[in-house]
Amino acid sequence: MSGTGNNAGGPGKPAGGGQRGRGKGGPRDTSRRNAQGRERNRGPQRNYTESAPSQRTRRADPARLVAFEVLRAVAQEDAYANLVLPARIRNHRLDKRDAGFATELSYGALRGQGTYDAILSRCVDRPLDRLDPAVLDALRIGAHQLLAMRVPAHAALDQTVGLARAVIGAGPSALINAVLRKVSARSLEEWLELLIAGESDQTRIASLRHAHPEWIVRAMRQALVAHGRPATEIDDLLSADNAAPVVNLVALPGLGSLDEALDDGATPGELVEGSALSSGGDLGRLSSVRAGTTRVQDVGSQLVARALAAVEVPAGEPGNHEAWLDLCAGPGGKAALLGALARERGATLLANEPAPHRAKLVSQALAAVPGDTWQVRTGDGRDVGTENPGRFDRVLVDVPCSGLGALRRRPESRWRRSPKDLADLGPLQRELLASALAAVKPGGVVGYVTCSPHPAETIAVVEDAVKKRDDLELLDAGAALDAASLPGHLGAGHGLTAQLWPHIHGTDAMFLALIRKKA
Incomplete structure (x- = not known):
């Protein structure tokens, strides 16, 4: 698990975090219940804290409150942390330092949930599923501070x-105090040694050490081998999933500039032109970001879009411009980059998205590109090939997938996904690829993309499509990525497909296959 964190006792607070006196409290009324009607903890450890009652903290620190609200939204509303967190930070008006603390605390507690729960289960006198969910979230927040942050x-x-006292109640705060004192008795490494003592299953050990469900550990090990990497890289890959990702920026070609971002402290990207790496913060304060000509986008997404745009296709009739299609465009990041590239080359882009609210996001993403270049269609991508057979020169089909390649950016997703998702998504992925292949012109190219390295979502889907038809051929996707990147060798190719990796390339684990329909 990642050990990154803040270097003070709390954002905007003295490192001491309160005085350390020990006071005697009189007998409490143990029949009292909290606001939810639950009795106070009846465990043997009854002290709220070591501080006297007059010295106990009775308010919620804003940065920790933000983290707690994010975990609650994820658990109660099935929300995405990366969407909830910025709004909570603005709502509580956190400064840059406190926002950084809240971000690490939110993401770290969510990433480490499985390991922290295994530790907490050793410190609580009942199964964790019998705890109030809000209490469990508070315990996870406390565990991450104690075990993986410099607090x-x-x-x-x-x-x-x-x-806990401020937002949950006095009774639960006594339980939280008692449990976290037990957690603090050991370091993270000591807890891990205790948890894996006598354990011979290497998958179980990796699951605990790197806070990934066991099925994902197995899936990632299988994916490494399937894409030509040694299985021994599994620890490096899982560690990369737990590292806080650097924010990647892209300036839309011919429309945007990175000058403002570089002046603000960003550094030029090393993999692809027109990209930069930012330390984060409120990027919305940059005018180019507000205008949409500079965007936040993982460099892996930038590379696969540029690789498809650069592949040679047969020249059309004089005066006829290329037609491009983004079949699964929401929320619009790749569509914006493709739209800018299409504009530079005199091509047009049709961006398709089935969900109306996501189609609106696509239109907003494309707003920075002149409107005569693009059009947004709201409809099922599986129908596009039937309605527009042989119309497009280039088709990007970035299919819905498990998202196993973006676990570092979506900290809660590893605990939401299950092997069943792979089985459920497989037919849809094949149908969308079939639609893309129907929509592309003879001689044109389809770029099949997933943000997952799982072979069931990548190689298997592509092989199934190519085997069923004799008018398709795979192009060298690894060479196409190399050509689209800055001088150097990515080494992402295996066979004719390509797989990027967070522990090798510093990108999300994007997969790319380029399929040409023979003329």
Whole structure:
């Protein structure tokens, strides 16, 4: 698990996190219940904190409150942390330092959930599923501070108990205080050694050490081998999933500039032209970001879009411009880049998205590109090939997938997904690829893309499509990525397909296959 964190006792707070006196409290009324009607903890450890009652923290620190609200939204509303967090930060008006603390605390607690739960289960006198979900989220927040952030233990305890007292209730705060004191008795490495003691299953060990469900550990090991990498890279890959990702920026070709971002501290990207790496913060303060001509986009997504745009296709009749299609365009990041590239080359882009609210996001993403270049269609992508047979020179089909390649950016998704998702998505992925192949012209190229390295979503889908028809051929996708990148050799190719990796390339684990329909 990642050990990145903040270097103080709490954002905007003294490192001490409160005085450390020990006071005697009189007997409490154990018949009282909290606001939810649950009795106070009846465990043997009854102290709220080591501080006297007058010295206990009784308010929620804003940065920790933001993290708690994010975890609650993820659990209660099935929300995505990366969408909820910015709004919560703005709502609580956190400064840059506090926002960074809240981000690490939110993402770290979500990423480490499985490992933290295994540790907490050793410290609680009942199954975790019998705890109030809000109490469990508070415990996860406290565990991450104690075990993986540079927060003094007394500050992590005092502030987490204060948060619980303020937003959950006095009774649960006693339980949280008792449990977190047990957690603080060992370091993360000591807890891991305890958890894996006598364990011989290497998948189980990797699951605990790197906070990934066991099925994902097995799937990632299988994916490495399927794409030509040694299985021994599994620990590096899982560690990369737990590292806080750097924010990637792209300036839309011919429309945007990175000058403002570079002046703000960003550094030029090393893999693809027109990209930059940012330390984050509120990028919305940059005018180019607000205008949409500079966008946040993982460099892996940039590379696959540029590779498809650069593949040679037969020249059309004089005066006829190329027609491009983004078959699964929402929320619009790749569509915006493709639209800008199409504009430079005199081509047009049709961006298709079935969900109306996501189609609106696609239109917003494309707004920075002159309107005569693009059009948005709202409809099922599986119908496009039938309605527009042989119309497009280039087709991007970035299919819905498990998202296993973007676990570092979506910290909660590893605990939401299951092997069943792969089985459910497989037929849809094949149908969308079939539609793309019907929509492309003879001589044109389809780029099949997933943000997953799982062979069931990548190689198997492509092989099935190519085997069924004799008018298709695979192009060298690895060479196409190399040609689209800055000088150097990505080494992402295996056979004729290509797979990017976070631990090798510093990108999301994007897969690319380029399929030409023979003329």
